[in-house]
Amino acid sequence: MKYIEKLRNSGLRPTKQRLQICEILFETKKTFHFTINDLAIKIKDQTKNKISLATIYNTVHAFEKKGYLKQIPINSSQTYFDTNTTEHHHFYDLKEEKLIDLENCDVGPINIKKKIDGKKIKSVEVLVKLGD
Amino acid sequence: MKYIEKLRNSGLRPTKQRLQICEILFETKKTFHFTINDLAIKIKDQTKNKISLATIYNTVHAFEKKGYLKQIPINSSQTYFDTNTTEHHHFYDLKEEKLIDLENCDVGPINIKKKIDGKKIKSVEVLVKLGD
DNA sequence: GTTGTAGTTTATAATGATTCTAAAAAGGTG
DNA sequence: CACCTTTTTAGAATCATTATAAACTACAAC
Ligand SMILES: [Mn+2]
Ligand SMILES: [Mn+2]
Ligand SMILES: [Zn+2]
Ligand SMILES: [Zn+2]
Numbered sequence: 556m557k558y559i560e561k562l563r564n565s566g567l568r569p570t571k572q573r574l575q576i577c578e579i580l581f582e583t584k585k586t587f588h589f590t591i592n593d594l595a596i597k598i599k600d601q602t603k604n605k606i607s608l609a610t611i612y613n614t615v616h617a618f619e620k621k622g623y624l625k626q627i628p629i630n631s632s633q634t635y636f637d638t639n640t641t642e643h644h645h646f647y648d649l650k651e652e653k654l655i656d657l658e659n660c661d662v663g664p665i666n667i668k669k670k671i672d673g674k675k676i677k678s679v680e681v682l683v684k685l686g687d
Numbered sequence: 688m689k690y691i692e693k694l695r696n697s698g699l700r701p702t703k704q705r706l707q708i709c710e711i712l713f714e715t716k717k718t719f720h721f722t723i724n725d726l727a728i729k730i731k732d733q734t735k736n737k738i739s740l741a742t743i744y745n746t747v748h749a750f751e752k753k754g755y756l757k758q759i760p761i762n763s764s765q766t767y768f769d770t771n772t773t774e775h776h777h778f779y780d781l782k783e784e785k786l787i788d789l790e791n792c793d794v795g796p797i798n799i800k801k802k803i804d805g806k807k808i809k810s811v812e813v814l815v816k817l818g819d
Numbered sequence: 820g821t822t823g824t825a826g827t828t829t830a831t832a833a834t835g836a837t838t839c840t841a842a843a844a845a846g847g848t849g
Numbered sequence: 850c851a852c853c854t855t856t857t858t859a860g861a862a863t864c865a866t867t868a869t870a871a872a873c874t875a876c877a878a879c
Contacts, residue, residue, distance in 0.1 A: 658801075
Protein backbone atom coordinates (compact mmCIF):
# COMPACT_ATOMS: atom_id res chain seq x y z
CA MET A 556 0.00 0.00 0.00
CA LYS A 557 2.83 2.40 0.89
CA TYR A 558 4.40 1.76 -2.50
CA ILE A 559 1.30 3.02 -4.28
CA GLU A 560 1.95 6.49 -2.91
CA LYS A 561 5.68 6.28 -3.49
CA LEU A 562 5.15 5.38 -7.13
CA ARG A 563 2.45 7.99 -7.70
CA ASN A 564 4.60 10.68 -6.16
CA SER A 565 7.35 9.71 -8.60
CA GLY A 566 5.05 10.00 -11.60
CA LEU A 567 4.96 6.24 -12.06
CA ARG A 568 1.62 4.44 -12.21
CA PRO A 569 1.35 1.82 -9.48
CA THR A 570 0.84 -1.21 -11.64
CA LYS A 571 0.58 -4.73 -10.28
CA GLN A 572 4.01 -5.55 -11.75
CA ARG A 573 5.74 -2.53 -10.25
CA LEU A 574 4.20 -3.17 -6.85
CA GLN A 575 5.38 -6.75 -6.88
CA ILE A 576 8.88 -5.67 -7.78
CA CYS A 577 8.79 -3.05 -5.02
CA GLU A 578 7.94 -5.78 -2.51
CA ILE A 579 10.92 -7.83 -3.57
CA LEU A 580 13.36 -4.94 -3.74
CA PHE A 581 12.36 -2.76 -0.81
CA GLU A 582 10.32 -4.86 1.64
CA THR A 583 13.40 -6.00 3.47
CA LYS A 584 15.53 -4.76 6.32
CA LYS A 585 18.80 -5.39 4.56
CA THR A 586 19.71 -3.80 1.25
CA PHE A 587 21.24 -6.03 -1.40
CA HIS A 588 22.95 -6.26 -4.76
CA PHE A 589 21.42 -7.96 -7.77
CA THR A 590 21.51 -8.46 -11.51
CA ILE A 591 18.44 -8.46 -13.73
CA ASN A 592 18.77 -12.21 -13.91
CA ASP A 593 18.87 -12.55 -10.11
CA LEU A 594 15.75 -10.44 -9.89
CA ALA A 595 13.93 -12.41 -12.59
CA ILE A 596 14.56 -15.62 -10.65
CA LYS A 597 13.32 -14.08 -7.40
CA ILE A 598 10.19 -12.88 -9.13
CA LYS A 599 9.51 -16.30 -10.58
CA ASP A 600 9.97 -17.91 -7.16
CA GLN A 601 8.07 -15.42 -5.02
CA THR A 602 5.24 -14.50 -7.34
CA LYS A 603 2.27 -16.32 -8.79
CA ASN A 604 1.85 -14.26 -11.94
CA LYS A 605 4.63 -14.00 -14.45
CA ILE A 606 6.31 -10.67 -15.20
CA SER A 607 7.90 -10.42 -18.61
CA LEU A 608 11.64 -9.83 -18.84
CA ALA A 609 11.06 -6.59 -20.73
CA THR A 610 9.00 -5.28 -17.83
CA ILE A 611 11.71 -6.21 -15.36
CA TYR A 612 14.24 -4.23 -17.39
CA ASN A 613 11.81 -1.32 -17.79
CA THR A 614 11.01 -1.23 -14.10
CA VAL A 615 14.57 -1.46 -12.88
CA HIS A 616 15.59 1.35 -15.22
CA ALA A 617 12.61 3.46 -14.17
CA PHE A 618 13.48 2.96 -10.50
CA GLU A 619 17.12 3.75 -11.19
CA LYS A 620 16.17 6.98 -12.97
CA LYS A 621 14.06 7.98 -9.97
CA GLY A 622 16.95 7.27 -7.64
CA TYR A 623 15.50 4.20 -5.92
CA LEU A 624 18.26 1.97 -7.28
CA LYS A 625 21.91 2.50 -8.10
CA GLN A 626 24.05 0.88 -10.74
CA ILE A 627 27.43 -0.32 -9.56
CA PRO A 628 30.38 0.21 -11.91
CA ILE A 629 32.06 -3.13 -12.30
CA ASN A 630 33.44 -5.26 -15.11
CA SER A 631 30.97 -8.04 -15.41
CA SER A 632 28.90 -9.43 -18.26
CA GLN A 633 25.78 -8.41 -16.34
CA THR A 634 24.90 -5.06 -14.81
CA TYR A 635 24.76 -4.98 -11.02
CA PHE A 636 22.23 -2.89 -9.13
CA ASP A 637 22.09 -1.90 -5.48
CA THR A 638 19.01 -1.23 -3.35
CA ASN A 639 21.28 0.79 -1.06
CA THR A 640 21.29 4.20 -2.72
CA THR A 641 23.34 5.99 -0.08
CA GLU A 642 26.91 6.84 -1.01
CA HIS A 643 28.96 3.83 -0.06
CA HIS A 644 31.67 1.59 -1.45
CA HIS A 645 32.23 -2.05 -2.34
CA PHE A 646 34.44 -5.03 -2.09
CA TYR A 647 34.24 -7.24 -5.14
CA ASP A 648 35.15 -10.86 -4.55
CA LEU A 649 36.71 -11.89 -7.85
CA LYS A 650 36.29 -15.62 -7.26
CA GLU A 651 32.71 -15.60 -5.99
CA GLU A 652 31.69 -12.66 -8.20
CA LYS A 653 29.93 -11.19 -5.18
CA LEU A 654 29.70 -7.62 -3.97
CA ILE A 655 30.08 -6.73 -0.29
CA ASP A 656 29.18 -3.34 1.13
CA LEU A 657 31.80 -1.11 2.65
CA GLU A 658 30.35 1.52 4.92
CA ASN A 659 31.63 5.01 4.39
CA CYS A 660 33.39 4.80 7.73
CA ASP A 661 35.23 1.67 6.54
CA VAL A 662 37.01 3.71 3.89
CA GLY A 663 37.39 7.15 5.44
CA PRO A 664 36.80 10.43 3.67
CA ILE A 665 37.95 10.71 0.09
CA ASN A 666 39.23 14.08 -0.93
CA ILE A 667 39.36 14.69 -4.67
CA LYS A 668 41.85 17.51 -5.12
CA LYS A 669 41.72 17.83 -8.90
CA LYS A 670 38.95 19.84 -10.54
CA ILE A 671 37.66 19.89 -14.13
CA ASP A 672 36.33 23.23 -15.41
CA GLY A 673 32.58 23.34 -15.85
CA LYS A 674 32.07 19.85 -14.42
CA LYS A 675 30.55 18.85 -11.11
CA ILE A 676 31.28 15.70 -9.18
CA LYS A 677 28.19 13.50 -9.28
CA SER A 678 29.52 10.56 -7.32
CA VAL A 679 32.66 9.03 -5.89
CA GLU A 680 32.80 5.27 -5.85
CA VAL A 681 35.51 2.98 -4.58
CA LEU A 682 35.79 -0.61 -5.75
CA VAL A 683 38.15 -2.89 -3.82
CA LYS A 684 38.88 -6.13 -5.64
CA LEU A 685 39.52 -9.19 -3.49
CA GLY A 686 41.48 -12.32 -4.34
CA ASP A 687 42.85 -14.99 -2.06
CA MET B 688 62.65 -4.24 -31.90
CA LYS B 689 62.41 -3.73 -28.17
CA TYR B 690 58.94 -5.28 -28.20
CA ILE B 691 60.30 -8.53 -29.62
CA GLU B 692 62.22 -9.10 -26.40
CA LYS B 693 59.37 -7.92 -24.22
CA LEU B 694 56.99 -10.36 -25.85
CA ARG B 695 59.42 -13.27 -25.81
CA ASN B 696 60.16 -12.70 -22.15
CA SER B 697 56.43 -12.88 -21.49
CA GLY B 698 56.09 -16.16 -23.32
CA LEU B 699 54.26 -14.56 -26.22
CA ARG B 700 55.53 -15.04 -29.76
CA PRO B 701 56.39 -11.72 -31.35
CA THR B 702 54.07 -11.91 -34.31
CA LYS B 703 53.64 -9.11 -36.83
CA GLN B 704 50.18 -8.37 -35.45
CA ARG B 705 51.29 -8.19 -31.83
CA LEU B 706 54.22 -5.96 -32.70
CA GLN B 707 51.97 -3.56 -34.57
CA ILE B 708 49.57 -3.41 -31.65
CA CYS B 709 52.50 -2.81 -29.29
CA GLU B 710 53.55 0.17 -31.41
CA ILE B 711 50.11 1.69 -31.18
CA LEU B 712 49.63 1.01 -27.49
CA PHE B 713 53.07 1.61 -26.02
CA GLU B 714 55.11 3.72 -28.46
CA THR B 715 53.83 6.95 -26.97
CA LYS B 716 54.84 9.24 -24.15
CA LYS B 717 51.32 9.59 -22.80
CA THR B 718 49.27 6.66 -21.63
CA PHE B 719 45.64 6.50 -22.76
CA HIS B 720 42.27 4.80 -22.40
CA PHE B 721 40.61 2.86 -25.17
CA THR B 722 37.94 0.37 -26.14
CA ILE B 723 38.48 -2.50 -28.55
CA ASN B 724 36.60 -0.49 -31.13
CA ASP B 725 38.85 2.55 -30.64
CA LEU B 726 41.87 0.33 -31.08
CA ALA B 727 40.47 -1.35 -34.19
CA ILE B 728 39.99 2.06 -35.80
CA LYS B 729 43.52 3.14 -34.90
CA ILE B 730 44.91 -0.05 -36.37
CA LYS B 731 42.99 0.43 -39.59
CA ASP B 732 44.25 4.02 -39.87
CA GLN B 733 47.88 3.50 -38.90
CA THR B 734 48.56 0.15 -40.46
CA LYS B 735 48.77 -1.15 -44.01
CA ASN B 736 47.84 -4.74 -43.32
CA LYS B 737 44.57 -5.63 -41.74
CA ILE B 738 44.38 -7.30 -38.34
CA SER B 739 41.26 -9.33 -37.69
CA LEU B 740 38.97 -8.31 -34.87
CA ALA B 741 39.45 -11.69 -33.19
CA THR B 742 43.19 -11.05 -33.06
CA ILE B 743 42.66 -7.63 -31.55
CA TYR B 744 40.55 -9.19 -28.80
CA ASN B 745 43.05 -12.01 -28.31
CA THR B 746 45.98 -9.64 -28.11
CA VAL B 747 44.38 -7.18 -25.73
CA HIS B 748 43.38 -10.00 -23.42
CA ALA B 749 46.84 -11.54 -23.62
CA PHE B 750 48.45 -8.21 -22.77
CA GLU B 751 45.99 -7.68 -19.94
CA LYS B 752 46.79 -11.09 -18.50
CA LYS B 753 50.51 -10.26 -18.62
CA GLY B 754 49.85 -6.97 -16.84
CA TYR B 755 50.63 -4.64 -19.74
CA LEU B 756 47.06 -3.35 -19.82
CA LYS B 757 44.42 -2.77 -17.20
CA GLN B 758 40.66 -3.00 -17.46
CA ILE B 759 38.76 -0.10 -15.95
CA PRO B 760 35.55 -0.95 -14.07
CA ILE B 761 32.85 1.24 -15.51
CA ASN B 762 29.26 0.87 -16.69
CA SER B 763 29.50 1.12 -20.42
CA SER B 764 28.45 -1.12 -23.26
CA GLN B 765 32.11 -1.50 -24.21
CA THR B 766 35.04 -2.49 -22.03
CA TYR B 767 37.61 0.22 -21.38
CA PHE B 768 41.31 -0.53 -21.15
CA ASP B 769 44.17 1.59 -19.87
CA THR B 770 47.80 1.58 -20.98
CA ASN B 771 48.64 3.10 -17.61
CA THR B 772 48.98 0.05 -15.40
CA THR B 773 50.12 1.89 -12.27
CA GLU B 774 47.57 2.17 -9.47
CA HIS B 775 45.62 5.34 -10.20
CA HIS B 776 42.06 6.60 -10.33
CA HIS B 777 39.63 8.10 -12.82
CA PHE B 778 37.17 10.80 -13.56
CA TYR B 779 34.41 9.62 -15.88
CA ASP B 780 32.72 12.37 -17.86
CA LEU B 781 29.16 11.08 -18.19
CA LYS B 782 28.30 13.33 -21.13
CA GLU B 783 31.42 12.80 -23.22
CA GLU B 784 31.84 9.20 -22.07
CA LYS B 785 35.55 9.93 -21.59
CA LEU B 786 37.93 8.84 -18.89
CA ILE B 787 40.43 11.25 -17.33
CA ASP B 788 43.31 10.14 -15.15
CA LEU B 789 43.52 11.13 -11.53
CA GLU B 790 47.00 10.82 -10.12
CA ASN B 791 47.25 9.09 -6.80
CA CYS B 792 48.22 12.40 -5.22
CA ASP B 793 44.98 13.94 -6.56
CA VAL B 794 42.97 11.60 -4.37
CA GLY B 795 45.12 11.05 -1.33
CA PRO B 796 45.69 7.76 0.42
CA ILE B 797 42.73 5.44 0.76
CA ASN B 798 42.62 3.42 3.91
CA ILE B 799 40.38 0.38 3.79
CA LYS B 800 39.65 -0.44 7.41
CA LYS B 801 37.41 -3.46 6.90
CA LYS B 802 38.90 -6.89 6.31
CA ILE B 803 37.45 -10.09 4.90
CA ASP B 804 38.84 -13.35 6.28
CA GLY B 805 41.03 -15.26 3.87
CA LYS B 806 40.88 -12.57 1.20
CA LYS B 807 43.58 -10.21 0.04
CA ILE B 808 43.09 -6.79 -1.50
CA LYS B 809 44.09 -6.98 -5.14
CA SER B 810 43.30 -3.40 -6.11
CA VAL B 811 41.60 -0.24 -4.95
CA GLU B 812 39.99 1.84 -7.66
CA VAL B 813 38.13 5.12 -7.36
CA LEU B 814 35.73 6.28 -10.05
CA VAL B 815 34.53 9.88 -9.87
CA LYS B 816 31.55 10.56 -12.13
CA LEU B 817 31.28 14.03 -13.60
CA GLY B 818 28.19 15.88 -14.78
CA ASP B 819 27.72 19.54 -15.53
C1' DG C 820 -20.11 3.82 -15.34
C1' DT C 821 -18.51 5.03 -19.85
C1' DT C 822 -15.10 6.94 -22.63
C1' DG C 823 -10.72 8.75 -24.00
C1' DT C 824 -5.91 9.04 -23.58
C1' DA C 825 -1.45 8.38 -22.13
C1' DG C 826 1.26 5.14 -19.85
C1' DT C 827 2.46 0.23 -19.35
C1' DT C 828 3.10 -4.58 -20.37
C1' DT C 829 4.25 -8.16 -23.33
C1' DA C 830 6.05 -11.44 -26.83
C1' DT C 831 9.15 -11.22 -30.01
C1' DA C 832 12.73 -9.44 -32.93
C1' DA C 833 16.87 -6.84 -33.34
C1' DT C 834 21.29 -5.23 -31.75
C1' DG C 835 25.93 -5.42 -30.71
C1' DA C 836 29.92 -6.50 -27.87
C1' DT C 837 32.27 -10.43 -27.02
C1' DT C 838 33.56 -15.28 -27.41
C1' DC C 839 33.92 -19.60 -29.89
C1' DT C 840 35.35 -22.68 -33.73
C1' DA C 841 38.19 -24.96 -36.58
C1' DA C 842 41.07 -24.51 -40.45
C1' DA C 843 45.07 -22.05 -42.38
C1' DA C 844 49.33 -19.58 -41.43
C1' DA C 845 53.42 -18.49 -38.96
C1' DG C 846 56.98 -18.92 -35.25
C1' DG C 847 60.63 -21.56 -33.31
C1' DT C 848 63.70 -25.54 -32.69
C1' DG C 849 66.75 -29.01 -34.18
C1' DC D 850 63.86 -28.41 -44.30
C1' DA D 851 60.63 -31.02 -40.96
C1' DC D 852 58.03 -30.91 -37.07
C1' DC D 853 55.23 -29.16 -33.53
C1' DT D 854 53.08 -25.50 -31.19
C1' DT D 855 51.13 -21.10 -31.11
C1' DT D 856 48.63 -17.69 -33.47
C1' DT D 857 45.62 -15.68 -36.82
C1' DT D 858 41.48 -15.52 -39.15
C1' DA D 859 36.62 -15.46 -41.08
C1' DG D 860 32.68 -16.51 -39.76
C1' DA D 861 29.27 -18.39 -36.54
C1' DA D 862 27.45 -18.42 -31.94
C1' DT D 863 26.32 -16.36 -27.56
C1' DC D 864 23.81 -13.58 -24.63
C1' DA D 865 22.74 -9.30 -22.13
C1' DT D 866 20.24 -5.64 -23.38
C1' DT D 867 17.20 -2.65 -26.17
C1' DA D 868 13.65 -1.82 -29.69
C1' DT D 869 9.06 -2.70 -31.70
C1' DA D 870 4.41 -2.52 -31.95
C1' DA D 871 0.17 -4.47 -30.53
C1' DA D 872 -2.74 -5.42 -26.49
C1' DC D 873 -3.82 -3.91 -22.02
C1' DT D 874 -4.54 -0.75 -18.00
C1' DA D 875 -4.66 3.30 -14.88
C1' DC D 876 -7.11 7.10 -14.23
C1' DA D 877 -9.18 11.52 -15.13
C1' DA D 878 -13.09 13.79 -17.39
C1' DC D 879 -17.55 13.57 -18.44
MN1 LIG E 1 21.09 -0.20 -18.02
MN1 LIG F 1 37.39 -9.16 -21.48
ZN1 LIG G 1 26.13 -1.73 -1.97
ZN1 LIG H 1 43.91 5.74 -16.49
